[in-house]
Amino acid sequence: MNTTPSPAQRKAVALISGGLDSLLAAKLVLDQGIHVEGLNFFTGFCVEGHTHAIRQRDNPKPKRNNALWVAEQLGIKLHIIDVIEPYKQVLLNPKHGYGANLNPCLDCKSFMVGKALEWAQANDFDFIITGEVIGQRPMSQRADTMPVVQRESGAGDRLLRPLCAKHLAPTLPEREGWIDRDTLLDFNGRSRKPQMALAARYGFKDYATPAGGCCFLTDASYSRKLVDLWQARGAREYELDDIMLLKVGRHIRPRPHFKMIVGREEGENNFLEGYRKQFIQLRSISHRGPLVLIDGEVSDEDLRLAAQIAARFGQGREAEQVALQVVRHNGESQQLQVKPLGGEQIPPEWYI
Amino acid sequence: MSSQQLDARRLLCPLPVIRTQDKVKHMQPGDQLEVICTDPGALSDIPAWCRINGHKVLRTEQDAGEVRIVIEVQ
Numbered sequence: 001m002n003t004t005p006s007p008a009q010r011k012a013v014a015l016i017s018g019g020l021d022s023l024l025a026a027k028l029v030l031d032q033g034i035h036v037e038g039l040n041f042f043t044g045f046c047v048e049g050h051t052h053a054i055r056q057r058d059n060p061k062p063k064r065n066n067a068l069w070v071a072e073q074l075g076i077k078l079h080i081i082d083v084i085e086p087y088k089q090v091l092l093n094p095k096h097g098y099g100a101n102l103n104p105c106l107d108c109k110s111f112m113v114g115k116a117l118e119w120a121q122a123n124d125f126d127f128i129i130t131g132e133v134i135g136q137r138p139m140s141q142r143a144d145t146m147p148v149v150q151r152e153s154g155a156g157d158r159l160l161r162p163l164c165a166k167h168l169a170p171t172l173p174e175r176e177g178w179i180d181r182d183t184l185l186d187f188n189g190r191s192r193k194p195q196m197a198l199a200a201r202y203g204f205k206d207y208a209t210p211a212g213g214c215c216f217l218t219d220a221s222y223s224r225k226l227v228d229l230w231q232a233r234g235a236r237e238y239e240l241d242d243i244m245l246l247k248v249g250r251h252i253r254p255r256p257h258f259k260m261i262v263g264r265e266e267g268e269n270n271f272l273e274g275y276r277k278q279f280i281q282l283r284s285i286s287h288r289g290p291l292v293l294i295d296g297e298v299s300d301e302d303l304r305l306a307a308q309i310a311a312r313f314g315q316g317r318e319a320e321q322v323a324l325q326v327v328r329h330n331g332e333s334q335q336l337q338v339k340p341l342g343g344e345q346i347p348p349e350w351y352i
Numbered sequence: 353m354s355s356q357q358l359d360a361r362r363l364l365c366p367l368p369v370i371r372t373q374d375k376v377k378h379m380q381p382g383d384q385l386e387v388i389c390t391d392p393g394a395l396s397d398i399p400a401w402c403r404i405n406g407h408k409v410l411r412t413e414q415d416a417g418e419v420r421i422v423i424e425v426q
Contacts, residue, residue, distance in 0.1 A: 065366055067366075068369070068397055080373060
């Protein structure tokens with residue numbers, strides 16, 4: 001494993017998402033005799049990792065963190081950096097706005113390259129590598145926005161994009177001869193075929209889905225839930241637990257002042273169980289049913305409605321009466337007997 | 353040489369890896385760290401992190417919904 005640079009070796013830090021592009025970009029540079037180490041940023045919105053752990057149905061699949069897998073394939077060190085707090089400003093106030101959903105891709109890329117630059121300077125590394133491909137993404141990887149990332153991150157010509165370098169002006173590592181520009185590539189556009197062919201040439205198999213999609217903020221349903229959370233709280237803010245919970249369960253808002261999170265299967269119920277001290281929880285005791293958390297302040301009438309909805313998602317959905325246990329934040333519990341709502345009594349607009 | 357424990361229960365990957373990484377940064381070669389997690393993904397991720405960063409996994413255990421991984425810092 002090439003983990004210790006020789007004194008004369010130039011050093012590059014590679015942004016490793018866990019996808020194919022960053023794997024190939026780092027490999028091209030490693031093959032030039034450069035010492036490479038990887039950086040992976042955890043924003044809280046990464047699809048990678050934790051989401052696979054929540055749902056029971058994913059259990060048969062081998063669990064792996066793709067960024068770690070990539071680093072292992074390359075034989076490089078990987079540093080995973082928690083950027084949950086500083087990332088809030090990127091998401092809440094993106095200078096360049098959002099993409100199709102709440103994805104602030106251009107600001108996000110500049111932020112991550114900027115963080116990589118800070119890391120490179122602190123650790124005496126010479127340049128930064130990304131797996132960006134010109135024309136691949138509608139927001140952050142366009143001919144006119146790629147220079148924005150260079151400029152706003154502060155990385156300037158210390159930012160090398162090996163997969164499409166031939167479409168771009170020579171960067172410092174190329175001009176200085178640390179890297180032979182002739183070995184760099186001219187990929188462009190949305191086609192994944194060149195990347196897949198190169199992966200095959202290198203013998204990389206079993207890499208993560210090439211199309212990427214590693215951020216929940218590009219997901220319409222997730223973005224809707226986040227907007228709902230902000231509207232309900234009257235403030236655009238969030239903590240890690242908030243954004244984790246948006247990834248789990250059905251979210252139903254029967255009234256403006258409260259919503260329900262309904263576990264969809266055992267893995268989600270177990271995960272929601274961990275939040276029992278922060279929310280009112282509901283669970284059917286007469287029939288098998290999901291764990292339900294209630295987010296918001298509820299009256300007795302609201303609680304009854306929530307219980308009727310919760311009963312709808314358990315095996316007692318056709319029963320005349322379902323008994324549910326309600327446990328409040330302070331541990332106090334009570335039982336409710338309700339008739340489950342019929343499917344037609346839950347308007348589609350209640351589902352977030 | 354010291355033995356330390358890291359409680360990473362209720363954290364989902366990659367947070368147990370990040371907490372392990374941050375803890376190991378302040379430990380010395382030969383020190384041991386026991387990481388306790390509830391995310392079974394840690395069973396794959398923490399050993400992978402150890403392999404790429406040159407640390408040794410002494411043992412892993414999984415029972416009662418918890419995973420314990422003992423690392424020797426190299």
